[in-house]
Amino acid sequence: xxxxxxxxxxxxxxxxxxxxxxxxxxxxGTVTGFLGPNGAGKTTALRMLLGLVEPTAGTATIDGRPYxxxxxxxxxxxxxxxxxxxYPGRTARNHLRVQAAAGxxxxxxxxxxxxxxxxxxxxxRRVGGFSLGMRQRLALATALLGDPEVLILDEPANGLDPxxxxxxxxxxxxxxxxxxxxxxxxxxxxxxxxTVDRVVILHRGRLVxxxxxxxxxxxxxxxxxxxxxxxxxxxxxxxxxxxxxxxRVDGLDxxxxxxxxxxxxxxxAADRAIPIFESVAEVADLEDVFLQLTSSQEAVP
Amino acid sequence: MTGxxxxxxxxxxxxxxxxxxxxxxxxxAGVHAVLFDSNAGGTGHTSIESLATYTGQRQAIxxxxxxxxxxxxxxxxxxxxxxxxGTATNxxxxxxxRIRVLAAKSIAAGTVGALFGLAGAGLTTAIGLSFIVGGxxxxxLSAATIARYAVGATIAAGALAAAGVGLGSLVRSQxxxxxxxxxxxxxxxxxxxxxxxxxxxxxxYTAAASLAGAKLEAGTTALPFLAxxxxxxxxxxxxxxxxxxxxxxxxxx
Numbered sequence: 001x002x003x004x005x006x007x008x009x010x011x012x013x014x015x016x017x018x019x020x021x022x023x024x025x026x027x028x029g030t031v032t033g034f035l036g037p038n039g040a041g042k043t044t045a046l047r048m049l050l051g052l053v054e055p056t057a058g059t060a061t062i063d064g065r066p067y068x069x070x071x072x073x074x075x076x077x078x079x080x081x082x083x084x085x086x087y088p089g090r091t092a093r094n095h096l097r098v099q100a101a102a103g104x105x106x107x108x109x110x111x112x113x114x115x116x117x118x119x120x121x122x123x124x125r126r127v128g129g130f131s132l133g134m135r136q137r138l139a140l141a142t143a144l145l146g147d148p149e150v151l152i153l154d155e156p157a158n159g160l161d162p163x164x165x166x167x168x169x170x171x172x173x174x175x176x177x178x179x180x181x182x183x184x185x186x187x188x189x190x191x192x193x194x195t196v197d198r199v200v201i202l203h204r205g206r207l208v209x210x211x212x213x214x215x216x217x218x219x220x221x222x223x224x225x226x227x228x229x230x231x232x233x234x235x236x237x238x239x240x241x242x243x244x245x246x247x248r249v250d251g252l253d254x255x256x257x258x259x260x261x262x263x264x265x266x267x268x269a270a271d272r273a274i275p276i277f278e279s280v281a282e283v284a285d286l287e288d289v290f291l292q293l294t295s296s297q298e299a300v301p
Numbered sequence: 302m303t304g305x306x307x308x309x310x311x312x313x314x315x316x317x318x319x320x321x322x323x324x325x326x327x328x329x330a331g332v333h334a335v336l337f338d339s340n341a342g343g344t345g346h347t348s349i350e351s352l353a354t355y356t357g358q359r360q361a362i363x364x365x366x367x368x369x370x371x372x373x374x375x376x377x378x379x380x381x382x383x384x385x386x387g388t389a390t391n392x393x394x395x396x397x398x399r400i401r402v403l404a405a406k407s408i409a410a411g412t413v414g415a416l417f418g419l420a421g422a423g424l425t426t427a428i429g430l431s432f433i434v435g436g437x438x439x440x441x442l443s444a445a446t447i448a449r450y451a452v453g454a455t456i457a458a459g460a461l462a463a464a465g466v467g468l469g470s471l472v473r474s475q476x477x478x479x480x481x482x483x484x485x486x487x488x489x490x491x492x493x494x495x496x497x498x499x500x501x502x503x504x505x506y507t508a509a510a511s512l513a514g515a516k517l518e519a520g521t522t523a524l525p526f527l528a529x530x531x532x533x534x535x536x537x538x539x540x541x542x543x544x545x546x547x548x549x550x551x552x553x554x
Contacts, residue, residue, distance in 0.1 A: 044554075047552075047554065050394060051393070051397050052390060052393060052394075052552065052553040052554075053552040053553065053554060054550075054552060067397060068397040068398070070397075073394065073395070073397060074394070074395050077394075079394055081390050081394075082387060082390065085386070085387040085388050085390050085391050086386065086388065087312070087316060087382070087386050087388055088386065089316055089317045089318070090312075090316060094311070094315040097311055097315070098308050098311045098312055098315070099308075099391065101307040101308040101311050102304050102305060102307075102308035102392070102396055103304065103395050104304045
């Protein structure tokens, strides 16, 4: 049984559909990247998984049960949803004491997680004076307090400095290597590409990709990318899209075309008397694939 | 339930606002008592009857109704503060049963509110008795009467703090819920009580104030002790019930 299962998960807020018919599995002992641009529905999906938001339709379970039905939720699941969820006048240690009391944990665990996230020296400082990075670390300490089997993290790298991001990657990798399960969201693929085993990409509330990272990388390596500078960017984008390519306007005078050769793009431009100032042919990288997937509605197998 | 209660109690102990509120409420009670007791037998808005009379002595030891407004605000803060600071997410992740969280908050805030009431009544009584004895008057109030008002203030404050938790859960906006407390206590009840004297004693704040010893409008008698306690507790439970059926189970986005 997968550690995390979503089936037909849907959430509508009035006329706005935040998540639509989302189904996915997260296997044990893996790190799964839950990716998508801001507003893609990642946070809403994670909040439904954690019982904070009621789905309009579908189910979301952890170890086969809805979060609300887990007997000892904090020992099963550690979650980081927002780095600002702290009472500013409370110290880091007291914040964790509250969580430990609610979860029935040994208070000795507080110092362990504070040291683990590097907040030992700041334990008795009020959270109101913390930087965003320190708050992220405290949020992670909160998630790790119950020594859970599953970690669900929503944009945990926000506010972390490069050293902090590297530390986070190592922490998540080690957690999964020890048999733990991680579902980590981000709107930047590069942020998680070095850590994840599998990538799930969400766009406008819908699943557009669910594949092992290697498969996505292999897909990326076979796709030509042509970057054009032209004074008629929108015309060229529309013409390339009409030929079946994935194309998007990039900046004021740039067009990125995936799926057509440079020669074909040049011919399309020539046929329409579209001036080309610069043309660069590349092989798509993972980031290109991510951007393409999240700038169109097209799903990939 | 034990974990939820321990967590709520720790939240109260480790936050500054509740204790700041307690300090302000006690300062208010003290200033109010000194101001009125020193003008006993005089005229004007800040006077009470002579301390040589039973009524004057009763007024001297009565905790001001504003303290009860402060304890209700305490309850509001305990509940709505979770949404103001975004801590509701962590709270509901650790204890997904939201009704259990609401119950724990009501008990914790009710207990601290009762301590507020006891402290306010104790301070007001001490100041009142000092003025009575210092003025050379015999104490006409029996120990049982003084104890009754202190117990009444304690119970009333505890129940109103619990009602505040219900209100803060129902109206997640801390500012809106706090304004609602003061508008209800200082405007709506005063207006209804002024227009319909017979209804006055059935109004929650008025009933709470009378439990603490406050005198009602001339010609209106306070509810019996147990009836007043039942009325206030029922109001607190009714608000919490509505909150539990509506906003408490609403999405936390």
